[in-house]
Amino acid sequence: MTNSIKQLKWPDYLILAIVIVFFGYIWITIEGTLNYKWRWHLIPNYIVGWHTGREEYFANLLLQGLGATFRISIYASILALILGTLLGVARCSSNLTIRMLARTYLEFLRNIPPVVVVFIFFFFLSQQLIDALNLERWARGIARQENNEIWVFFFGEMRRFPSLISGVIVLALFESAFVGEIIRAGIQSIPKGQREAARSIGMNGLQELRYIVLPQALKKVVPPLANQFITLIKDSAIISLISVQELTFKTVELVASSRMIFEAWITTAAFYFIVCFSLSRVFARLERNSQNN
Amino acid sequence: MNQQTPIIEVANIDKFYGNFHALKDVDLTVRQGEKVVICGPSGSGKSTLIRCFNGLEWHNSGRIVIDEIEVHQNAKRIRELRQEVGMVFQQFNLFPHLTVLENLTIGPMKVRKIAQAQAEETARGYLDRVHIPEQADKYPAQLSGGQQQRVAIARSLCMEPRIMLFDEPTSALDPEMINEVLDVMVELAETGMTMVVVTHEMGFARKVADTMVFMEEGRIVEVSPPNKFFTDPDSDRCRLFLNQILEH
Ligand SMILES: Nc1ncnc2c1ncn2[C@@H]1O[C@H](COP(=O)(O)OP(=O)(O)OP(=O)(O)O)[C@@H](O)[C@H]1O
Ligand SMILES: [Mg+2]
Numbered sequence: 001m002t003n004s005i006k007q008l009k010w011p012d013y014l015i016l017a018i019v020i021v022f023f024g025y026i027w028i029t030i031e032g033t034l035n036y037k038w039r040w041h042l043i044p045n046y047i048v049g050w051h052t053g054r055e056e057y058f059a060n061l062l063l064q065g066l067g068a069t070f071r072i073s074i075y076a077s078i079l080a081l082i083l084g085t086l087l088g089v090a091r092c093s094s095n096l097t098i099r100m101l102a103r104t105y106l107e108f109l110r111n112i113p114p115v116v117v118v119f120i121f122f123f124f125l126s127q128q129l130i131d132a133l134n135l136e137r138w139a140r141g142i143a144r145q146e147n148n149e150i151w152v153f154f155f156g157e158m159r160r161f162p163s164l165i166s167g168v169i170v171l172a173l174f175e176s177a178f179v180g181e182i183i184r185a186g187i188q189s190i191p192k193g194q195r196e197a198a199r200s201i202g203m204n205g206l207q208e209l210r211y212i213v214l215p216q217a218l219k220k221v222v223p224p225l226a227n228q229f230i231t232l233i234k235d236s237a238i239i240s241l242i243s244v245q246e247l248t249f250k251t252v253e254l255v256a257s258s259r260m261i262f263e264a265w266i267t268t269a270a271f272y273f274i275v276c277f278s279l280s281r282v283f284a285r286l287e288r289n290s291q292n293n
Numbered sequence: 294m295n296q297q298t299p300i301i302e303v304a305n306i307d308k309f310y311g312n313f314h315a316l317k318d319v320d321l322t323v324r325q326g327e328k329v330v331i332c333g334p335s336g337s338g339k340s341t342l343i344r345c346f347n348g349l350e351w352h353n354s355g356r357i358v359i360d361e362i363e364v365h366q367n368a369k370r371i372r373e374l375r376q377e378v379g380m381v382f383q384q385f386n387l388f389p390h391l392t393v394l395e396n397l398t399i400g401p402m403k404v405r406k407i408a409q410a411q412a413e414e415t416a417r418g419y420l421d422r423v424h425i426p427e428q429a430d431k432y433p434a435q436l437s438g439g440q441q442q443r444v445a446i447a448r449s450l451c452m453e454p455r456i457m458l459f460d461e462p463t464s465a466l467d468p469e470m471i472n473e474v475l476d477v478m479v480e481l482a483e484t485g486m487t488m489v490v491v492t493h494e495m496g497f498a499r500k501v502a503d504t505m506v507f508m509e510e511g512r513i514v515e516v517s518p519p520n521k522f523f524t525d526p527d528s529d530r531c532r533l534f535l536n537q538i539l540e541h
Contacts, residue, residue, distance in 0.1 A: 197386035199349065200347055200375055201379075202373070202404040
């Protein structure tokens with residue numbers, strides 16, 4: 001760090017100065033023109049609140065939202081990995097119909113704006129599924145039970161369970177297309193000779209995939225999948241549109257009730273940044289370590 | 294079985310890649326225990342021919358009968374056939390994520406459903422036969438090219454095939470490793486295995502071959518026993534080719 005500071009030359013200082021002036025200008029506009037009253041001191045309260053009646057701390061809006069974002073991201077990645085693997089295998093299938101179906105799904109997702117995709121998945125698929133399984137009543141039943149801590153730990157507020165599941169399904173369907181492309185690239189990176197060797201000892205298509213192709217492909221796709229996981233966390237903000245109570249949705253709520261526009265959005269941005277940036281550093285380190293071995 | 298019984302019968306096969314005519318009316322008979330060496334210039338269809346014997350490529354017309362069963366695009370039947378016909382590739386094609394021992398046992402265990410203990414015992418037996426019993430627990434990338442190719446031969450043998458196909462097994466190897474692989478192949482020949490070998494190693498061919506085959510532009514141009522093949526072939530093309538490769 002100190003070394004790179006020493007290497008700065010005058011054009012670098014000029015660029016830095018321009019950036020500082022630009023942000024300074026925005027700052028002055030907010031301060032002067034809008035006459036905005038900063039209330040940063042209220043923000044911690046919306047992360048961890050103090051319940052005066054029960055004399056205890058509780059997770060307030062922002063932390064609740066962050067928790068939901070974590071849960072949704074983890075479940076959606078697991079589901080997206082399963083769907084994506086099927087999709088990736090389908091894309092490499094020798095059967096033309098299967099290949100075409102998988103391709104159609106991918107093109108559908110690639111050529112329709114994500115917002116529209118989210119609404120379509122929500123109304124056409126996840127809503128139907130939740131109604132069909134009668135999840136609403138089931139979740140309310142659990143919510144009324146006494147000892148539902150485990151449920152709450154895994155799924156948060158149980159009354160909101162159907163909405164959480166919707167969010168997970170929509171997000172997983174959305175990401176599965178990209179996971180599928182990663183898996184396909186992984187499968188196709190395995191040299192043709194590997195498949196030929198597998199076939200020439202009499203393996204069938206499934207054995208060839210399971211024992212020879214997938215174990216090698218999966219090793220290659222771990223780094224891109226890790227990056228896709230980070231992308232998924234960021235993309236999860238979009239399901240606030242279908243009222244899933246994750247971080248972005250909670251921020252909208254907070255802004256509406258408290259009018260702390262700038263503080264709330266800056267805090268939320270910081271949350272996303274810290275989570276995604278630290279994950280990307282951790283993944284980069286893990287990758288470096290595994291390459292050294 | 295008698296030495297005269299044909300084990301591979303190829304009759305009038307043609308093979309096209311799109312419009313490209315890769316095999317033209319090819320006939321060939323290989324008898325039980327026979328060693329056939331195929332040579333010919335690059336692109337003459339040698340690989341294509343032997344890959345048709347285990348269904349890695351499909352002939353478009355004509356008949357291939359192996360061990361009295363016609364090679365047919367029926368998935369189950371072709372898998373049974375492949376267990377009888379081992380194949381060794383130019384690029385070894387070992388499974389890099391499996392140890393040497395696992396490379397040898399995965400076929401017998403998953404395809405033939407043999408118990409692990411027994412599969413490992415057989416595998417160690419074949420590793421002995423290709424002279425690398427001590428490498429069982431290494432990964433392919435930790436072995437030299439010659440060792441890898443010997444593992445690949447052992448992997449095929451573990452399926453207890455009746456026929457072994459070799460597609461230029463030594464041409465990806467450094468010169469000093471070629472002989473260790475050829476020695477293993479000579480020993481295999483001595484056990485009476487039926488072998489079809491695509492190679493330009495004429496020393497090996499002289500030592501082992503019962504029949505020499507010369508191919509050019511998708512056709513079999515010459516089929517003759519080695520003493521005739523190397524001294525007085527019928528075809529001028531073949532003579533020319535031999536002069537070229539024997540000069541080196
Ligand atoms: N999958 C394929 N698609 C199209 N053409 C092919 C394919 N495989 C082989 N060919 C063509 O068929 C011809 C015969 O190929 P083949 O690999 O059988 O030759 P070969 O005698 O084994 O040559 P080499 O000594 O180079 O291995 C070549 O002209 C090659 O370009
Ligand atoms: Mg070839």
